[in-house]
Amino acid sequence: MSDALQKLTRNVLGAAAALTLSATPALAQGLVRDTEIEMVMREYTDPLLEAAELEPTAVDLYLVGDMSFNAFVTQGQNIFLHTGLIIRAENPGEIKGVIAHEVGHIELAHLARLQDASRGGMATMMATMGIGLIAALAGAADAGAAIMASAGQFAALDMAQYTRGQEASADQAAIRLLTATGQSGEGLVSTFERLAYQERLSQARRWEYFRSHPLSADRVSALRRNVDASPYRDIPDTPEEIAMLERIQAKIIGFMVPPSQTLSRYPLSDTSIPARYARSVAYFKDGLIDEAEAEIAHLLEAEPENPFFHELLAQVRFESGLIAESIEPSERAVELMPDAPLLQIYLARSLIAEGGEDNLNAAVLHLNRALIFERENSFGWFQKSLAHQALGQNAMAELATAERFYSIGDERQAHLFARRAHDELERGTEAWIRSAEILAVTQPTNREMREWNRVERERRPNFMTQG
Numbered sequence: 001m002s003d004a005l006q007k008l009t010r011n012v013l014g015a016a017a018a019l020t021l022s023a024t025p026a027l028a029q030g031l032v033r034d035t036e037i038e039m040v041m042r043e044y045t046d047p048l049l050e051a052a053e054l055e056p057t058a059v060d061l062y063l064v065g066d067m068s069f070n071a072f073v074t075q076g077q078n079i080f081l082h083t084g085l086i087i088r089a090e091n092p093g094e095i096k097g098v099i100a101h102e103v104g105h106i107e108l109a110h111l112a113r114l115q116d117a118s119r120g121g122m123a124t125m126m127a128t129m130g131i132g133l134i135a136a137l138a139g140a141a142d143a144g145a146a147i148m149a150s151a152g153q154f155a156a157l158d159m160a161q162y163t164r165g166q167e168a169s170a171d172q173a174a175i176r177l178l179t180a181t182g183q184s185g186e187g188l189v190s191t192f193e194r195l196a197y198q199e200r201l202s203q204a205r206r207w208e209y210f211r212s213h214p215l216s217a218d219r220v221s222a223l224r225r226n227v228d229a230s231p232y233r234d235i236p237d238t239p240e241e242i243a244m245l246e247r248i249q250a251k252i253i254g255f256m257v258p259p260s261q262t263l264s265r266y267p268l269s270d271t272s273i274p275a276r277y278a279r280s281v282a283y284f285k286d287g288l289i290d291e292a293e294a295e296i297a298h299l300l301e302a303e304p305e306n307p308f309f310h311e312l313l314a315q316v317r318f319e320s321g322l323i324a325e326s327i328e329p330s331e332r333a334v335e336l337m338p339d340a341p342l343l344q345i346y347l348a349r350s351l352i353a354e355g356g357e358d359n360l361n362a363a364v365l366h367l368n369r370a371l372i373f374e375r376e377n378s379f380g381w382f383q384k385s386l387a388h389q390a391l392g393q394n395a396m397a398e399l400a401t402a403e404r405f406y407s408i409g410d411e412r413q414a415h416l417f418a419r420r421a422h423d424e425l426e427r428g429t430e431a432w433i434r435s436a437e438i439l440a441v442t443q444p445t446n447r448e449m450r451e452w453n454r455v456e457r458e459r460r461p462n463f464m465t466q467g
């Protein structure tokens, strides 16, 4: 592959980050997606990245649907947060502290050094594991889910094993970043103190996190000293931040623990927003749709403009077969939060399932917008292929299928479908060019490489000289 083409591949398709491969399964669960939770985690993370002089848009944030306490970073500036970290936190400061520590590892390039030490084990993981491909918290139980279920590949991800020296310097960086953003490091040290205590109490509770981030008494006491020295030590989380965390904790619990446990943790006597939120999800999971709708009605009464309450209502209806009734709340969610691609993808799903030319065309428009930001969302590509197919636009459906396979790293299938699309699409159109791009980056034949160069020369006369 020429340098110019390699560069283009990176630009067009997103950097395929190199991650350390290992035979040790570090994770069994997949990624989960949720606009609300991602938004809150972004609010915690972005100021810390800026303080570390890292570009927030260059750092991807992923939620791992796993109830154990863990957070880690990988090559290519990816931060992974377990849902278990979020639900175990007693306040936002604890999560921010852990994130600050992980940002510290990125800032100090600890992974780059690890990479040099074990070059033999490197592989371009992103392409093969199709990160970001797992369905939403309450998974999509349709044909799209099958292809998204290659989450097993995620298990091949190995976390870095940091040295004690690296841990100490990441702790120091964390305190520095928290201080630079006017925040307390109390959460970081209190998390470690609490978890270290739990670890000592029970041998069974070996947190994955402390296998990669070795915790010692010295480390905790050094951290405690640093935190106490910060002028912001006693700055508390704002009431808004605390309320928001309680909400997303309730949502995670609702989706990820058995309904009976959710209902005992949030008894009917509790009429707070988090309790109603958790219960509505628990009822939904139990198939008690009327009860779920009743709780959501209370939520919407309290906050009629909350896009996530509308989103949940749409999900409850859609997944209980009330397709037509799911469209209105889904549209409302998109209206209230037009920049959230996942909300658009869910609306498209409802519109496609309902069918009819107007709905299908509207779905394609939503997907086109959403997939600009969600290129790795195989579920979105799957929906787009369904919409085009239903509209009788076969070549476009094939191109969307090529994108779907590409997004999960199945280059062979991506190539196959891109080939079909390319042969059928109208020459020179954007879709035709895109099909050529996929052909060129997925094990192209010599003939396809010549074709690709021709396409690029037509499009950009100095393509091959842009070095």
Ligand SMILES: [Zn+2]
Pocket: 101, 105, 162, 166, 167, 170, 212, 213
């Ligand atoms: Zn660490």
